[in-house]
Amino acid sequence: SYNLTQPPSVSVSPGQTARITCSGDALPKQYVFWYQQKPGQAPFLVIYKDIKRPSGIPERFSGSTSGTTVTLTISGVQAEDEADYFCQSADSTGNFPYVFGTGTKVTVL
């Protein structure tokens, strides 16, 4: 199997910066996608191909990569950003496609 590891939780005050990491051995070779999921709702794509923002996603959401760790950064966090965030990627061989991370709960204090 292939695993993507995220911290269980991140807490941040309004207006501050939240950083959510996702670690996996194949991340230098595979794109990462990030999803936001609010309670009772389906996941929603916020970052694709490591750093790209879909149309309509606020600029405060950004992605970055560094070796086997990728980071979703939310700058100037707002109360509406409180949600679970999941990364998604694949192993280097393609034997384990569309693997989701363990998820990070972002709490806005």
Next chain:
Amino acid sequence: EVQLVQSGAEVKKPGESLKISCKGSGYSFSNYWIAWVRQTPGKGLEYMGMIYPGDSDIRYRPSFQGQVTLSADRSINTAYMQWRSLGASDSGMYYCARIEGSVTFMGDAFDVWGQGTMVNVSS
């Protein structure tokens, strides 16, 4: 508006069969892969498999092969997932999601999601 609308919540007994649906609108349904994803408290989000409605090409995640059957009826823009015999471990929230653009079968964006179908299997 591009959207996927799924069938409603289900309560079933072990051993019963079930077929849930995912209807697309606002785009060319036949030309995009549809993936199915299960979400449970214990295992999180799990990709189960995907289908291309245009020609019903199907890929299953090995751990779900034989456990579920994917199908699609492009004439009514609807994808399906069915079980022949449910077990308690099949309980969970099931999402369908559109895969955006050219598919690599490794890492691709799930750019549109259905609202989910909750399945509860209990005796």
